[in-house]
Amino acid sequence: MTQRARKALIIGAGIAGPVAAIFMKQAGIDAAVYEAWPYSTGIGGGLQIAPNGMQVLAELGLTDEIIRRGSVAESFDFYSQSGRRLGTVNRNMRERFGQPAVNLCRATLNEILVNKAWCSHVELYFDKRLVAIEDRADRPLMAHFADGASAEGDFLIGADGVHSAVRRHVVPDGPKPFDTGLIGFGGFVPRALLSHRSIGQRVETTFGQSGFFGYGFCSSDPNDGVMWWSTQPSHGISAATYRAMSQDALRQHLRNFHAGWHDPIPQIIDAAEDIVVTDTLDVATLPIWSRKRTLLIGDAAHATSPHAGQGASLALEDAIRLGRLMPEGVDLDTIFQRFEQERRPRAEKIVALARRNGNSKRAFSPTGAWIRDHMLKLLLPVTSKGMDFMYAYNPRRAA
């Protein structure tokens, strides 16, 4: 009879990590989470949790809190640079998929997930950057951290994101994150900025001749209640280079890039503070997701560029599915293989869709942008239907 693994070491307290730990606990397995950064409740910009991700949060009893602290998104509306309406997707999500899409601050989501993990008696350690994994037969698996500490467990889950150190252990010569040629700017502005526009709970997004801009409500906070983001060609300039610039210089860059775009984009840029800059990264398909007693989940396994709005939801799905695949009496190798077989086709389909979406945010000639806008208008109803498979997924049952 196979002896059951009792203790999981989980690397990363972003989205997949704390949630996987909670589902491990529910499956009767001890879980300890190790995060590289000190505990903080003030990181990152805004993001949207899609209905499929909300289904996972519902299993944790978190939907009311997420909706109360975020803002339900009732649709995604597209405009041209001059403000001409091109169409709408993602209407009536709650009615169609049982959960709404919700915008919220990444920091708020992280705080909610970490608190839930604490309440579920998960051990959480911050300021613990994994540097090495030791997996020798007949010995407990060891994780070593940058501060000289180490921890032992029966298996290890790499939930350490796009720059995963665990990925390097699983696939030593595997693909590295690559720059997709686009760069993201984002942040929050006061709710009053949208008061004249009556956008309700719609998210408004604009395709320029080059680049993309979006905004929508993300909380009831009067000072920070609107999230915004700008995606543009990076022209080889990294996020680190932009981050070294002053906020005034970043605002000026955004003003120049979005000059002539419709209202309220110029007003949002003028009001923007604490602008966050992120590289838009992708990782080629990994040949394997696990090696001996170590498994990758979330962005560590299938990093996706943000253009499908699904990375967080896929990470949440991975966490619940792994927990549900941990029954008594099945060996780890079988569980890891079952997990990969179940999750890989869906994750790879969505990663590919995000790549395609990213292409429409690159630089176009004036004629190219005109054709793209007309094609978008024509094709949106079909495109919209083609996205339903992402939201309709039920993470309580196997795919």
Ligand SMILES: Cc1cc2nc3c(=O)[nH]c(=O)nc-3n(C[C@H](O)[C@H](O)[C@H](O)COP(=O)(O)OP(=O)(O)OC[C@H]3O[C@@H](n4cnc5c(N)ncnc54)[C@H](O)[C@@H]3O)c2cc1C
């Ligand atoms: C600009 C932008 C906008 C996005 N918008 C959306 C959106 O609207 N909707 C959506 O669903 N997705 C969005 N995404 C994608 C989403 O953020 C990711 O897919 C998601 O965060 C993946 O979750 P994860 O838990 O796998 O990784 P992460 O959330 O990245 O968490 C990984 C954690 O591991 C930690 N870590 C890293 N290395 C180590 C180490 N060596 N030791 C210990 N800890 C380590 C990190 O500090 C981090 O806390 C966006 C991404 C970007 C860049």
